[in-house]
Amino acid sequence: MILRTLRLPAWILLALLVCAGHAPAQARRPLAVAVGGAATGWRPLVRVQGVLDDGALRDALDSGLPLRFHFQVELWEKSLLDRLVGTHRVRLAVMQDPLEGSYTLSVGRSEQRLGSLREVEEAVEGAFASSLRPTTRGRFYYLAVLEIETLSLSDLEELQRWLRGEAGPAVQGRRSVGRAVESGLRRAFVRIIGLPERKYEARSPTFSPR
Amino acid sequence: MRSTPLLTLATLLLALGVPAAAQEREAPAARADTLIREDLPPEVAEEIVAFFNDPRTLHFSGRTRIPGERSVSGDVAVLGGPLVIAGRVEGRVVVINGSVELLPGAVVDGDLTVVGGEVTGLEGARVGGEVVTYSERLRYSHRGDHIVRRDRYRHGEREERDRDGLRRGQGSLTVSGGDYNRVEGLPVYFGPTVETGGSNPFRIRALAVYRTEEGPFLRTERWGHDVTAEQFFGGHRSFRVGAGVFSLVAPIEAWHLSDTENSLSTFLFHRDFRDHYERKGWKAFATLEPRGTPWSLTAEFRSEKHRSLPVGDPWSVFNNGDAWRPQPLVGEGRLNSVVGRAELDTRNDPDDPATGWLVRGEVEHAVDSDLERPAAFRVTLDTPPGFIPVPALEYGAFTRGLLDVRRYNRINADSRLNLRLLVGGALDGVLPPQRQHALGGEGSLPGYSLFQFDCGARFERLALRVPALGEETESFVPAYGCDRFALLQAEYRGRFDFHFDWRGHGWDDEDDEEDDDWNDGRSWDADLDWVLFMDAGRGWAGRRGRGEETAVDAGVGLLLDEFGVYAAIPLRQGGGVNLFVRLGSRF
Numbered sequence: 001m002i003l004r005t006l007r008l009p010a011w012i013l014l015a016l017l018v019c020a021g022h023a024p025a026q027a028r029r030p031l032a033v034a035v036g037g038a039a040t041g042w043r044p045l046v047r048v049q050g051v052l053d054d055g056a057l058r059d060a061l062d063s064g065l066p067l068r069f070h071f072q073v074e075l076w077e078k079s080l081l082d083r084l085v086g087t088h089r090v091r092l093a094v095m096q097d098p099l100e101g102s103y104t105l106s107v108g109r110s111e112q113r114l115g116s117l118r119e120v121e122e123a124v125e126g127a128f129a130s131s132l133r134p135t136t137r138g139r140f141y142y143l144a145v146l147e148i149e150t151l152s153l154s155d156l157e158e159l160q161r162w163l164r165g166e167a168g169p170a171v172q173g174r175r176s177v178g179r180a181v182e183s184g185l186r187r188a189f190v191r192i193i194g195l196p197e198r199k200y201e202a203r204s205p206t207f208s209p210r
Numbered sequence: 211m212r213s214t215p216l217l218t219l220a221t222l223l224l225a226l227g228v229p230a231a232a233q234e235r236e237a238p239a240a241r242a243d244t245l246i247r248e249d250l251p252p253e254v255a256e257e258i259v260a261f262f263n264d265p266r267t268l269h270f271s272g273r274t275r276i277p278g279e280r281s282v283s284g285d286v287a288v289l290g291g292p293l294v295i296a297g298r299v300e301g302r303v304v305v306i307n308g309s310v311e312l313l314p315g316a317v318v319d320g321d322l323t324v325v326g327g328e329v330t331g332l333e334g335a336r337v338g339g340e341v342v343t344y345s346e347r348l349r350y351s352h353r354g355d356h357i358v359r360r361d362r363y364r365h366g367e368r369e370e371r372d373r374d375g376l377r378r379g380q381g382s383l384t385v386s387g388g389d390y391n392r393v394e395g396l397p398v399y400f401g402p403t404v405e406t407g408g409s410n411p412f413r414i415r416a417l418a419v420y421r422t423e424e425g426p427f428l429r430t431e432r433w434g435h436d437v438t439a440e441q442f443f444g445g446h447r448s449f450r451v452g453a454g455v456f457s458l459v460a461p462i463e464a465w466h467l468s469d470t471e472n473s474l475s476t477f478l479f480h481r482d483f484r485d486h487y488e489r490k491g492w493k494a495f496a497t498l499e500p501r502g503t504p505w506s507l508t509a510e511f512r513s514e515k516h517r518s519l520p521v522g523d524p525w526s527v528f529n530n531g532d533a534w535r536p537q538p539l540v541g542e543g544r545l546n547s548v549v550g551r552a553e554l555d556t557r558n559d560p561d562d563p564a565t566g567w568l569v570r571g572e573v574e575h576a577v578d579s580d581l582e583r584p585a586a587f588r589v590t591l592d593t594p595p596g597f598i599p600v601p602a603l604e605y606g607a608f609t610r611g612l613l614d615v616r617r618y619n620r621i622n623a624d625s626r627l628n629l630r631l632l633v634g635g636a637l638d639g640v641l642p643p644q645r646q647h648a649l650g651g652e653g654s655l656p657g658y659s660l661f662q663f664d665c666g667a668r669f670e671r672l673a674l675r676v677p678a679l680g681e682e683t684e685s686f687v688p689a690y691g692c693d694r695f696a697l698l699q700a701e702y703r704g705r706f707d708f709h710f711d712w713r714g715h716g717w718d719d720e721d722d723e724e725d726d727d728w729n730d731g732r733s734w735d736a737d738l739d740w741v742l743f744m745d746a747g748r749g750w751a752g753r754r755g756r757g758e759e760t761a762v763d764a765g766v767g768l769l770l771d772e773f774g775v776y777a778a779i780p781l782r783q784g785g786g787v788n789l790f791v792r793l794g795s796r797f
Contacts, residue, residue, distance in 0.1 A: 081565075082565075082620040083565075203623045
């Protein structure tokens with residue numbers, strides 16, 4: 001067999017670069033989703049444990065950089081082709097007060113002051129609570145995705161807009177192209193200087209509401 | 211080499227931010243049971259007021275508590291709040307300008323709607339319907355027992371709104387790189403974007419383009435522009451009309467690979483997967499994109515001039531000394547055309563879709579065209595090469611279409627079946643090269659070489675002029691591809707879920723008996739997707755000559771997030787394995 005377009009050194013270099021960016025995402029999974037059972041209406045129970053034990057994320061927080069959390073849990077019904085029943089999305093941000101050492105958890109326009117990282121994790125877990133649940137009989141499962149992104153300080157204004165749900169696509173005209181390009185450049189800068197980002201996925205066991 | 215490599219590299223890195231921004235797309239509204247909105251739409255405000263004024267609704271005002279042992283039958287409206295629910299409400303709940311705290315065990319059988327506040331305690335409560343919160347407060351006044359919505363802009367607030375609108379308007383200066391290619395090198399875009407505030411903003415973007423290739427430093431060939439002005443109507447940015455003038459180098463086909471992939475391939479490996487031509491002219495368009503719907507429609511009129519462009523000599527990391535692949539000669543001259551575009555996007559996640567449709571269609575009708583391939587010289591293979599005159603080739607009016615239909619399906623939690631049908635080409639007339647289609651290569655049929663199915667477009671070389679003695683021949687290929695094509699792509703994606711758990715109980719298989727344990731042993735996971743794919747494609751030449759046989763290839767790939775390493779092999783016409791890398795999903 002002929003490896004027609006194999007350019008080994010370059011591809012290996014590229015692969016290493018890309019994998020280096022993703023390697024931390026392979027760490028111990030801090031996101032878990034279980035099914036609450038009949039007593040809770042078969043809602044998803046999301047647990048976030050040790051997400052802020054990640055040294056890189058904690059360093060970013062300690063440096064005063066905000067962490068942006070984007071959480072999504074989907075309810076799927078099993079069939080020949082699985083059917084998406086519903087989606088619940090939550091976005092929030094965590095920042096550290098450099099003087100007091102306390103943390104601020106922002107969801108929408110509301111803010112919560114917290115004293116420790118453990119409290120932050122508990123609050124984040126609470127914010128992820130969803131009333132998503134199956135309303136028909138069948139076999140279901142939940143899929144959850146948590147993306148954490150470190151933002152540069154210049155992203156703060158955008159962060160506020162994002163939390164208020166104002167971020168929209170530039171390509172479809174619902175957002176300033178200039179803003180989007182600026183945002184893209186800032187993000188490219190964030191990538192280049194190596195600020196951490198993480199993506200975690202979890203799924204529940206299949207369950208059948210009775 | 212005419213450009214500075216380090217400058218080019220730095221600007222290319224900046225340019226990579228642009229696709230990232232362009233991809234920052236809000237997911238289409240999937241069914242969500244909890245909705246948090248910033249603004250309070252007028253129609254919702256009216257419904258809230260009507261709900262409150264309904265004589266069947268139970269009214270409360272100020273701090274309100276429903277004790278744990280208490281069950282309230284019927285709809286409940288609270289003005290001010292906060293509302294604390296420990297018991298049960300057998301109906302809908304609306305809280306106006308206040309928050310709701312749900313204590314553990316609280317039950318709301320119907321919808322829970324909060325205006326100007328928030329909901330806490332959802333995790334320990336049960337809400338039978340939708341939970342919707344609007345951060346914006348409701349502006350109202352009392353009329354006896356009723357409330358009346360106050361128009362936000364009455365009572366002399368118009369000026370305030372105007373000032374607010376101007377305040378919320380924004381301007382920015384854009385400096386960014388475009389797509390690195392073998393014609394322009396790196397196009398650098400810079401210029402202002404100004405947008406007024408309000409729900410119907412006016413936006414103008416005026417970008418100049420400086421190209422690191424093409425012509426002497428200060429000559430006009432180095433410069434281009436892209437100026438677009440748009441006015442939104444109807445609120446919510448659902449409808450807009452606009453016009454623009456442009457002078458750009460455009461790819462003939464851009465769907466094979468992403469901009470980032472093609473830029474990197476050109477910059478790193480001296481492989482530009484696209485062919486390009488110059489477009490200069492103006493356009494006027496109208497776009498309808500109702501908010502919250504998955505579809506959009508665009509109608510556009512274009513009046514433009516096209517021109518063939520030779521390859522430049524941009525720098526690349528590897529194989530920099532190699533010759534670049536020649537460009538095609540395109541139909542040159544004026545083209546006035548009407549274009550209609552439609553899109554339907556029901557994907558659950560545009561970046562990583564697991565279910566839904568993406569359908570894109572485009573039809574272009576040339577209402578007036580004097581495009582012609584210029585007279586040229588056929589370059590013989592002799593040494594030194596001979597030059598045989600070839601007359602100009604006229605292209606008349608034409609109508610063409612392109613339809614891209616994709617379906618994403620989740621088979622189970624770990625696997626997906628994705629399908630794509632792409633068809634396009636002439637509906638009437640003969641297409642000029644810049645509207646033709648070519649198949650083959652990593653972006654379409656990866657088992658085959660780049661543009662292997664081009665209906666003989668690259669069979670020979672043409673030159674626009676006979677070179678002087680000792681001068682290198684600036685050669686072109688006579689066309690780009692086929693008049694019509696069809697491509698079917700299918701892929702099955704699965705997941706290797708490497709799970710190492712030294713406490714001995716990992717994640718249950720999905721078909722195991724029901725288990726709501728946490729499975730929380732300390733463990734290490736590595737999620738690696740795999741993909742099996744197959745493609746089939748064919749091109750037709752129309753009246754121009756030979757068509758192509760149906761090509762079929764198959765392959766496998768390993769994906770780490772968006773980064774994928776693939777191997778493809780042709781199943782017809784023979785050939786070896788092609789090992790390649792993609793930086794995003796294939797479609």
